[in-house]
Amino acid sequence: MLEFYQQLAKTLKNSAVVLATVTSTKGSTPREVGAKMFIDADGKTFGTIGGGAGEARVYQQALQVLQTGKKQFVEIDLSGAPQRETQGVCGGTMQVLLELWSGNENLNLVNQIIDSLTSGHSGTMITPFNTDEKPYLILETQVIPSLHTTALIEPLLPPPTLLIIGAGHIAVSLAQVGKIAGFQVIVQDDRSDFATKERFPGASLVLAQPITSIQEILNKNTNLYVALVTRGYLQDLEALRLLCKYQTKYMGMVGSNKRVSTVYKILQDEGYNPEFFHQIYAPIGLDIGALTPEEIAVSICAELIKVRHSGTSP
Numbered sequence: 001m002l003e004f005y006q007q008l009a010k011t012l013k014n015s016a017v018v019l020a021t022v023t024s025t026k027g028s029t030p031r032e033v034g035a036k037m038f039i040d041a042d043g044k045t046f047g048t049i050g051g052g053a054g055e056a057r058v059y060q061q062a063l064q065v066l067q068t069g070k071k072q073f074v075e076i077d078l079s080g081a082p083q084r085e086t087q088g089v090c091g092g093t094m095q096v097l098l099e100l101w102s103g104n105e106n107l108n109l110v111n112q113i114i115d116s117l118t119s120g121h122s123g124t125m126i127t128p129f130n131t132d133e134k135p136y137l138i139l140e141t142q143v144i145p146s147l148h149t150t151a152l153i154e155p156l157l158p159p160p161t162l163l164i165i166g167a168g169h170i171a172v173s174l175a176q177v178g179k180i181a182g183f184q185v186i187v188q189d190d191r192s193d194f195a196t197k198e199r200f201p202g203a204s205l206v207l208a209q210p211i212t213s214i215q216e217i218l219n220k221n222t223n224l225y226v227a228l229v230t231r232g233y234l235q236d237l238e239a240l241r242l243l244c245k246y247q248t249k250y251m252g253m254v255g256s257n258k259r260v261s262t263v264y265k266i267l268q269d270e271g272y273n274p275e276f277f278h279q280i281y282a283p284i285g286l287d288i289g290a291l292t293p294e295e296i297a298v299s300i301c302a303e304l305i306k307v308r309h310s311g312t313s314p
Contacts, residue, residue: 001182002117007046008038009110015041015167016102016172018062020074021127023152024050027092029078029206030054031056034154039210041066054078058096070099071131077292097152099135112137114157116240120158120220159184160223160249160308163214165239166230167194167206170254173297174227175200181301183225188214192211211238218246225250227284236263244276250307252300254283281307 011017017038018091022031030050032199037047037055039062049055052074055115076094101110114140118141118205124138137156146151167189175185177204179210188207195208208212218224219252226248230236236253240263243251260282268274285299286306306312 002114002184003109003182003306004036004047006118007115009107009114011038011040012101012107012110016100017041018060018065019099019101020049020062021097021099021152022094023073023097024095025092026094027079028090029094031094033165034152034241035278037064039063050094054094055090058098062098065100071097072188073097084165097129099127102163105134109135109137116156117158122158123156125152125154125156127154134313158223159209161217161221162304163188163217164222165214165226165228166213166235167190167191167196167199168229168255169293170229170296170300172199173294174229174273174300175203177297177301178304179203181305183304186214186217189230197289211235211242215242218248219242224248225299225307226252227304228253229284229300230254233259233263237266240267240276240280241272244272248283250304251279252281252303254284254296254300255282257283278314 008017009052017040019036019038020035021223022035025033030052031048035049037049039045039047039059042284043063044132045059049058057076058074061072065072074096078092078094113123113125116228120136121139122141124141126138126147127135130150141155160183162183162185164174164185164187167187171187175187178185185203186205186207187195187200188209188211190210191207192208197206200206201280225245228236228239233255236255264277281303284303286302290296290299
């Protein structure tokens with residue numbers, strides 16, 4: 001979401017765009033309410049509302065909106081009915097709102113959204129359906145219920161943070177995949193030749209410092225996912241002794257069953273509550289038969305996404 005608005009701001013500085021937003025769905029559809037894409041004056045697109053014939057129709061309508069400037073809805077039928085002009089086999093229907101965004105007013109709104117998301121604050125985007133009203137941002141998450149019938153109400157939440165502890169081969173790939181999946185990535189490792197910006201160019205922060213350096217992150221971040229991909233069980237122990245004091249959305253630890261059980265046995269002997277171990281996904285990642293660092297990174301990220309959307313426990 002943050003990357004989408006950053007690209008939108010960049011484009012608005014040079015060109016008008018048509019913003020396409022899914023406002024309602026029924027049945028099985030490729031994207032959810034709030035999914036977005038935009039089309040600029042050169043016909044280039046960013047984002048997606050599902051691809052295929054439905055998106056192609058939206059694209060053609062958007063080119064018209066670029067000329068007329070008039071807000072309009074597009075109904076996309078993906079039921080596969082033979083009489084439908086736009087074919088699809090998802091089985092549902094989507095309504096997509098097309099709006100022309102241009103000039104400083106819209107650019108300022110997008111910059112507001114970016115500032116809110118990057119500062120860690122939540123907000124609410126209100127997109128009125130009335131053709132005479134313009135979208136606006138509320139810097140809080142509670143809105144008037146009656147707006148639901150006259151506007152699209154979208155919570156704007158800061159991106160979740162993925163804290164990767166360890167900067168080895170798995171971490172390099174996990175940082176890349178995690179960023180693609182929409183996480184803000186932070187990497188920590190006490191080895192300065194491993195924890196470098198060159199190895200992790202997409203990370204928002206790289207800490208070549210002892211594990212205690214993550215305490216400020218743990219204190220401030222309420223939407224935190226932690227992946228321990230360290231070089232050994234001693235580093236796992238050091239991290240878990242610190243992490244046990246905090247609530248995280250996800251905590252996973254790489255390693256064999258033997259390594260995991262060894263870590264748990266040492267911590268239990270030290271007096272740590274075994275209930276803490278039930279919060280840990282270990283061995284980390286979905287069981288997809290991953291072998292290489294790249295495959296393991298994909299399995300970890302898949303588990304992160306599963307937890308993010310379902311909140312499941314280990």
